[in-house]
Amino acid sequence: MATFEKGILGGFSGKVGNVVGARWRGKNVMRSLPQRGSYVPTENQLLQRERFKEVVTFLSPIKDILNRFFGKQQGDKSAYNLATSYHLKEALIEVVDGFEMDYPKVLISRGDLRGLENPAVTTAANQVVNFTWADNSGQGNANPLDQFVVVFYAPDLNVFQAYEYISAREDVSAQVTLPAFLAGLDVQVWATFVTQTGNTAAISNYLGVLTVT
Template sequence: MATFEKGILGGFSGKVGNVVGARWRGKNVMRSLPQRGNYTATAKQEEQRLKFKTVIGFLSPIVDVLNSYYGSAQGDKSRANLATSYHLKNAVLSTPTGAVMEYAKVVISKGDLRGIDGGTVAAAAEQTLNFGWQDNSGQGKATATDAFMVVVYAPELNLFYTNIAVATRDATTATVTLPNFMASFEVEVWVSFSKPETNLAAISTYMGAITVL
């Protein structure tokens, strides 16, 4: 293994030719590719690979949300890296037919901001979701102008809808209109609050599954 600090493009991650670049303990490192043999992964290793693939596939479309509102970066680990680690350990389940996400354990945002109290969601005509909550401004770091965030996922379509500034905390109600193609599909819903122009957010709340009208 070799370390390097400068190069034509600086540090790199991934495979280039017969070497692999990565970050290790704060340094750029290069390693030669291992020689392939007749190695066969164990059942446990295959299970872990499938879980990792499932988590990455699920989180990738909302990586911008995660990198903005999932806690605080730690050293070389981005917010999205931390989110991936959490979901791999806590929110993916192996089943006889493959790995699946446990939506109730999914966390879209994470932080010290006060979350939603008394949250409700109901489907209405023309692909709309109506939300309600209590105004808990003044509790902890919560303020009236905190932004209400909505993330919706349609498992059958493998598609997300996100809106990070639907309304303010003191509004206590909000309406989101989903894309037409989500009509009649069951969707998973998460909500949270964030403080505008900062990375401060609340721990997201899972609102459950609901069928879009």
């Protein structure tokens, strides 16, 4: 790094050719651009990149839901960051040609609210999906007006469908009509409860895989 007060360039900031100019401690300084090295990532680093890519690709479409319902921000880590960390550690499995999500361990929400009790799901004609559960209002912090949220994922199309605030805990049932393009496909299903304000959520339930009729 060199310093200079006057010259053909004068004081400048930024890159010019293969040098960079700036002000540092009241002086004009100039340094050369760093040379590209011959860095080659290790096999373990490449493996970690593949793991991270798989999780982020899967979670990105439901980032908004995760940011709202996956716990509270911790320092500079958003709820989505926390969800990413959880899924990297707990919900990813290695297969012959890479990695894939372990659907029963996937969570769409995480919090201290009382969750679903005895949930069940069935299908009906015209892409209708019916849900039932037991009303556990009054147990812990469960409120009759807590709202039902459900997320579907179609692996064949890599498509999510999310439905929020469609029924209350005290209603003990909910019905969703999926888009026609999902007819005949298998979908993974997760459901949860959130408070009316959306400030607190339960740990979501994995409800299994079903074929849309």
